[in-house]
Amino acid sequence: MIRVAICDDHVMVREALASVIEHEDGVHIVGIADSLASTNALIEIEVPEVLVMDVRLDGESGLDVARSVVANHPDVKVVMLTSFDSDEALVSAYELGASAFLLKSGSSDALVQTIRDVASGMRLINPAEVRVASETLEKRGMGILRKLDANDRHIARLIALGYSDKQIAETVYLGLQTVRNRVSRMLSRFNKDNRTQLALFFSEYQSELAEM
Amino acid sequence: MEDDSVHKETLLELSRDNLYQFLYEIRDNIAIYEPVLDSFGTIVDGRLLWGNHSYRTNRRNSVSAGQLISELYVQPEAGISHMSVAWEDGYSIQTYVIGNGWQGKYRNLENLDGHAYQVRWQRVGNAVMTVSPDLTEQHRMQEILNNQKSLLAIAARKRAMAVERERIARNLHDTVIQNLYATSLSLSIAGRTAQREVSRVINAAIDSLADVISEIRREILDIEVRRASPLRLLLEDALIPILLPTETQLDLRIDAPTLNDEYSGHVRAVCTEAVSNAVRHGGASFVSVSVVLADEKLKVFVSDDGSGLSSESKPRNGLQNMRERAESLGGNMEITAGKNEGLTIEWSIPCEGYCL
Incomplete structure (x- = not known):
């Protein structure tokens, strides 16, 4: 049985x-999650062989969730589902x-076969x-965005949504000073004078950031 | 101080004849009246002494010295009362609303009904002078204003539509595609347990759902590609004012990400220069501008259907500035021009992460 x-x-x-x-036959569901926290809990308890998950999650990046799963549980095979076959994702x-990287489309057979293959x-x-x-992506000038680490990308997404430094610190579980340091590093990295410019810049790349 | 004396000298050299010529030919309407007093010394009318060329040609009826305000004016009482104020205080400003009565007395009033029109009454020695703006000029200004309003309205509508399209795209992605995908998954379960005939129908339904999903996906990608970029807004704001007083059509294509202030400033300067060149010197009726980022090069293509470079032998200043700007950024510029074949400019600079 593949879990x-x-x-x-x-x-x-x-x-x-x-x-x-x-x-x-031969596959069964050990649990269903809808966020980073619930996925982590589920994996700790049930230890599945395969995790099937969406690239985009409400307010979080599915890719960040997948990253943390792969980093902490290298045995869990991850199948990414996406509504778009975007280059970033x-x-x-x-x-x-x-x-595996699979488009959300009609064929359930392909999905099941993929689960068996990765297992x-x-x-x-x-x-x-x-x-x-x-x-x-490099040609489109996305290289610099891709060089941000996962924390910075998360912060960038929140800046684009208009979060304050304090709200960001509470959301990403980092100290306020750490968040401030990272924000000011990004200001100089992207050559922006102030936070508003940075927010406008990131909001322009919201969908790309969501798929990194 | 030196500057002042220069001006004084120039003023002194202006002869009476020159001054008269100036007042006569100026496009504003100027007329000079002599007050008509009753036995108590109250101003009851004004007698025309002189009118300049604009005043004479704008009046429909023949103009001659001695005509009275009470015979000439659409609203004689208002005119006479402003004349009295000017006589006492030195000047008075009268504001009219152009209406029906005006068409019979003045020319160049087409489509100006309901527009405000201002006349300045000015005492000059023993006479009172009226100065009012040139109506043809007012007419042209009004056209420019209307044109500008409609262009701005179009731009605002386009922006609103872009925002709405993005909202629809997000909704299609977040809800519609997900629901269709879930439906097709559920159908596939039904298809597996159903009889052969039913199962065939269900599989056909799953296939057509897949088609619908990819159709929607293409639609969303299309919307995302066309979303209004800040660079587009910046260039529209810079280029529309140049094109406003002209009939020139603009085709603007942007295939580049958001650039930082410095680099979007370069692009704006280059596009502004090239488009105003095309309009002013080339007399183009169509200008196409495209900004493309590809292979780590930022390229601005501007081509027009104007007179090219044929009218002048040496390269224009503006083109030289554009070339220098490109070279200072490590890029280059190429110009292709033929007699009556318009002008094509390809401006190119290296562009990497530091430009974003």
């Missing part, structure tokens, strides 16, 4: 995913060590495709 966990913030999708997987999924140790992301996507 599968699901993380998706959309209730209809996660229930439909669960039913599809439950109907298959593909490159990030590959770099964080996800095993047996296959990695289904094509490095050649990743290279092409990554070159496209």
Whole structure:
């Protein structure tokens, strides 16, 4: 039996995913989560072999969730589901060590087959495709955004949403001074004079940041 | 002090004849009246002494010295009372609203009904002078204003539409695609347990759902590509005022991310220079501007259908400035021009992360 966990913030999708997987022989669902916190808890307790999860989560990046899962539980194979085959998401999924990158589309057979394949140790992301996507990103000038670390990216997303330093510190569990230092480092890195300019800049790249 | 004396000298050299010529030819309407007093010394009317060229041509009826305000004016009482104030205080400002009665007395009033019109009454020695703005000029200003209003309205509407499109795209992504995907997953479970006939119908439904999802996905990508970038807004704000007083059409394409203030400033300066060149010197009726970031190069292409460079032999100052700007940033500029084939400018600079 392949033990599968699901993380998706959309209730209809996660229930439909669960039913599809439950109907298959040899795979079964050990838990369903909708956020970073609930996924971490689920993985600690149930130790699934495969985690199927969306790239975008409400208010959080699914990629950050996946990153933390892969870093802390290298045995858990991650299948990233996405509504878009964006270059950002593909490159990030590959770099964080996800095993598969699958478009949310009609075929449930492909999904189940993917779960079986990654559980047996296959990695289904094509490095050649990743290279092409990554070159496209560099050409579009996204390189500098990609060089931000996960914390900075999270902070950048919150800045774009208009959070204050204090609110950011509370959300990302970092000290206020740490957040301030990181924000001022980003100001000089992106050559912006003030926080408003930085927020406008990041809000322009909101959807790219959400998929890194 | 030196400057003052220069001005004084110039003023002194202006002869009476020159001054008269100036007042006669100026496009504002100038007329001079002599007050008509009753036996108590109250001003009851004004007698025309002189009118300049604009005044004479704007009046529909023949103009001659000795005509009275009471015979000439649409609202004679108002005119006479302003004349009295000017006589006592030195000047008086009269504001009219142009209306029906005016068409019969003055020319160049087409479409100006309801517009405010100001006349200055000025005492000059023993006479009173009226000065009022040139109506054809007022007319042209009004057209520019209307044109500007409609262009700004179009730009505002475009921006509102872009915001709305983005909202729809987000909604399609966050709700519609997810629901369709969930529905198709649920159907696939039904398809597996159903009889063969039913299962065929269900699989066909799943396939068409997949088509719908990819159709929506294409739609969203299209919207995201076309979303109004700050660079586009910046360039529209800079270029529209140049094109306002002209008939020139602009096609603006942006395929570049948001640049930082310094680099968007360079792009704006280059586009402004190139477009005003095309409009002013080239007499273009169509200008196309495109800003593209590709292969770590930022390129600005500007082409027009104007007269090219044929009218002048040496390169214009503005073009030289653009070239120097490109070179100072490690880039270059190429100009292609043919007689009556318009002008094409390709301005290119290296652009990496530091430009964002």
